[in-house]
Amino acid sequence: MTVLSAELKKILIGNKGLLVIAAAVILQLITGLFTTRFYEHSYSVDVYKNYLEQIEGEYTAEKAEYINSRYEEISEIISVHKIMEDRYLNGEITLEEFSAYNDDYFLASAENETVAYIVEKCMYYENSEGFDKIFFFETDIEDFLTSSGMNYIIFVMLLCLAIPAFDSEFQSNAVSLILTSRDGHKKTAFVKTAAVFFLAFLSSLLIYSSIFICFVIKNGSANLNQPLSNIMTFPFYGDLKIINFIIFDCLIKSLCWAVTSVFFMIFTVLIKNTVFSFFVSVFAFFVASNIRILTDSTAVNYIFCPVNLSGMYGSDLNPMLLGIISAAKTVIYFFIIYKIWTKPRN
Amino acid sequence: MELQFVNISKNYGKKTALTNVNLTLHEGVHALLGPNGAGKSTLMNILTCLLKATDGKITLDGEEITAMGARFRDMLGYLPQNPGFYNSFSGYGVMKYFADLKGMKKPQDRIDELLELVNLTEDKKRKIGHYSGGMKRRLGIAVSLLNDPKLLVLDEPTAGLDPKERMRFRNIIGKLGFDKIVILATHIVSDVESISDNCLLLKNGEIITTGSADDLKEHIKGKVFNTPMSQEKAEEYILNNSCANIIKTEDSLFVHSVSDEKPFENSVPAPANLEDVYMYYFNEQSKTEEEK
Structure with a gap:
């Protein structure tokens, strides 16, 4: 049994990590499949779907012209509402004529925001290039992509995985045997950190995959191969397919969570008490991730709150920079863990 | 090989755990005797570099052990008090894990040889969770011997073991003292009487005396007495004297006691054993502990 496989066995079997991961995945699947989140939109989803029946597919000048003329028509109907009301009150038009106008007015009012949205989209297409411009129902995908920030199931799961990794050695007094072994200092610090990092990454990926599976079960996968830039909140991704972006998104967030799990381990080696480590880790995590309240700096977001980065994807997330910062943070955290772990007690 | 403790002191805040411990040890079995709280574990932890001394240094062949780092740990075998193993691992798995941590290729x-030595060969594939306390202790001894250490430190290795396990343990340790410095901290004197080459008596953080079991027995020669008396008197005497015990034979009863002066007119000198030495030196502390 190598040290790595022994550490994995300790975390997964001895500390019941496998059970924790399985429970987290099941909870995520139940939450994903049996709960519904409501999103507010400026437009009506049903009206949008009706219009898409007419314009679905490749964006063309004719479709843009149709939508623009419909928008002008709607605007005109709405703009004369006061005039028509006055004309009816003054007896200039009959009740039948006013009723016929009102039918048009209510329809126009109901469609106004939706058509305005489609007009905005046409303008967006007009001013964009570098991807295939296609009309498709993207609302559910947009909701999915913009709402996947902090995940509390992953947060708790990683606390349960990371904290006992060192803590169980203190509680069982195996730490004395480990630290008096020739390579016990370096090997255990490095291998435990690596094992937790690796497991945190994989288990987070598993949870994000579960979220995605739930999405596909509920909404289908028909439009996942469309270019992401067709969604107006994601304008800078060129021809990148939605499915590829989701994979990229899951990988980045899992990486950030893996780094966070190493962060939790610092408190375990420092405090040497399971319950206190848990509370201090939670406290430190929320302090770190809320530092952005103090400033709007992008650098602060990269360094302190990577698990909440989804808000940046639409603008200027730099994966390379995030990767470098994550690596640097992991090395710094490891160095701190190593120093505390190997330091003789006072 | 020479292990030297030079003015080792340890304070926990205002509380003093060790005061100026000075020792020079060579190959052999050294029993560190003292009651609970005397500072044995503190001294063991400083020796194994798990704890920082407030003052003083420990050297091995002239070199300070804290500066030796991995080289020192390569020569060290340590069995802590109540070592925890991993219940989901087999005995063999634990041995393999620690062999890796000790840098063994x-x-x-070596694992098979040691499992044989501690009589765990047949149980090597069983999960540790199913081991008895004695089996875990024996496994701990095997782990501490993996790297064939030149310095073996055993902290209360027989605590909680049944007589059979303790005898087995004594046999194992007895074989090891020829080419190693074995330091064995305990308050169970019967475990070390027959196997120790040297006894170190630690009281209130200070080494009060050292010497072989025979030397120490010689120190209290003439201070050990057997006094024949009635059951009632014996029980009354024992109540006021923690340094005495009742011995019953087929046709008589007498009190075995240790004191500087002859306790009764009819007391007769008796041969001393290591337990008497322990009682003689630690009686006061035992009294204080009892009072507490």
Whole structure:
């Protein structure tokens, strides 16, 4: 049994990590499949779907012209509402004529925001290039992509995985045997950190995959191969397919969570008490991730709150920079863990 | 090989755990005797570099052990008090894990040899969770011996073991003292009487005396007495004297006691054993502990 496989066995079997991961995945699947989140939109989803029946597919000048003329028509109907009301009150038009106008007015009012949205989209297409411009129902995908920030199931799961990794050695007094072994200092610090990092990454990926599976079960996968830039909140991704972006998104967030799990381990080696480590880790995590309240700096977001980065994807997330910062943070955290772990007690 | 403790002191805040411990040890079995709270574990932890001394240094062949780092740990075998193993691992798995941590390249033969030595060969594939306390202790001894250490430190290795396990343990340790410095901290004197080459008596953080078991027995020669008396008197005497015990034979009863002066007119001198030495030196502390 190598040290790595022994550490994995300790975390997964001895500390019941496998059970924790399985429970987290099941909870995520139940939450994903049996709960519904409501999103507010400026437009009506049903009206949008009706219009898409007419314009679905490749964006063309004719479709843009149709939508623009419909928008002008709607605007005109709405703009004369006061005039028509006055004309009816003054007896200039009959009740039948006013009723016929009102039918048009209510329809126009109901469609106004939706058509305005489609007009905005046409303008967006007009001013964009570098991807295939296609009309498709993207609302559910947009909701999915913009709402996947902090995940509390992953947060708790990683606390349960990371904290006992060192803590169980203190509680069982195996730490004395480990630290008096020739390579016990370096090997255990490095291998435990690596094992937790690796497991945190994989288990987070598993949870994000579960979220995605739930999405596909509920909404289908028909439009996942469309270019992401067709969604107006994601304008800078060129021809990148939605499915590829989701994979990229899951990988980045899992990486950030893996780094966070190493962060939790610092408190375990420092405090040497399971319950206190848990509370201090939670406290430190929320302090770190809320530092952005103090400033709007992008650098602060990269360094302190990577698990909440989804808000940046639409603008200027730099994966390379995030990767470098994550690596640097992991090395710094490891160095701190190593120093505390190997330091003789006072 | 020479292990030297030079003015080792340890304070926990205002509380003093060790005061100027000075010792020079060579190959052999050294029993560190003292009651609970005397500072044995503190001294062991400083020796194994798990704890920082407030003052003083420990050297091995002239070199300070804290500066030796991995080289020192390579020569060290340590069995802490109540070592925890991993219940989901087999005995063999634990041995393999610690062999890796000790930097051993091909440890299979050594593991088999040690499991044989501690009589765990047949149980090597069983999960530790199913081991008895004694089996875990024996496994701990095997782990501490994996790297064939030159310095073996055993902290209360027989605590909680049944008489059979303790005898087995004594046999194992007895074989080891020829080419190693073995330091064995305990308050169970019967475990070390027959196997120790040297006894170190630690009281309130200070080494009060050292010497072989025979030397120490010689120190209290003439201070050990057997006094024949009635059951009632014996029980009354024992109540006021923690340094005495009742011995019953087929046709008589007498009190075995240790004191500087002859306790009764009819007391007769008796041969001393290491337990008497322990009682003689630690009686006061035992009294204080009892009072507490």
